[in-house]
Amino acid sequence: MQRRLILCAVAVVHITFSAPVGADMTKKELQDMYCAYLNAEGYSAALDQEGDIRFVYPVEGRKFYFYIIIYADDQRCFQIAAVNFWEINSEEEWRKALIAASTVSCNTWVVKVSVDTAQKTVNFSAEMLLVKPEDFTQVFDTMLSFMAESMLDFAAQMGERIP
Numbered sequence: 001m002q003r004r005l006i007l008c009a010v011a012v013v014h015i016t017f018s019a020p021v022g023a024d025m026t027k028k029e030l031q032d033m034y035c036a037y038l039n040a041e042g043y044s045a046a047l048d049q050e051g052d053i054r055f056v057y058p059v060e061g062r063k064f065y066f067y068i069i070i071y072a073d074d075q076r077c078f079q080i081a082a083v084n085f086w087e088i089n090s091e092e093e094w095r096k097a098l099i100a101a102s103t104v105s106c107n108t109w110v111v112k113v114s115v116d117t118a119q120k121t122v123n124f125s126a127e128m129l130l131v132k133p134e135d136f137t138q139v140f141d142t143m144l145s146f147m148a149e150s151m152l153d154f155a156a157q158m159g160e161r162i163p
Helices: 004-017 027-040 091-107 133-157
Strands: 053-059 063-069 077-087 113-114 119-128
Touching: 004 053, 027 053, 053 133, 063 133, 077 133, 091 113, 091 133, 113 133, 119 133
Parallel strands: none
Antiparallel strands: 053 063, 063 077, 077 119, 113 119
């Protein structure tokens, strides 16, 4: 029993410290890798002012705008974000958005929905920790699908159907 525990501890330490935690790629290399993948898959990808990748994803006849957030200092982090998805125009809509955001966040794996009270908008984010930055291709479609489903669910809970 003790031997098994020691072997498990050694395996955990090995796995933990064998994963890259630093910056193996430059920010430019990350940007190029993400843009090349997105463009090859048919998404229109471009760099924004902050160096993150903006792309368009069509869902049910509407265009959703997403960002891949670049984490050059900790490349294990991979994040897709949809900022300013929903504008809040009243106190009643704000209350409704809080409930819808909480419900959608609870019902969906990976996706977080946040209400930005200062900006009066609703944002969506899906985040993963990867062993290598190149591994994003293995989770990208699923993350994007979860994001789109969450956004449609949020809109439905707000009482609006996205055209």
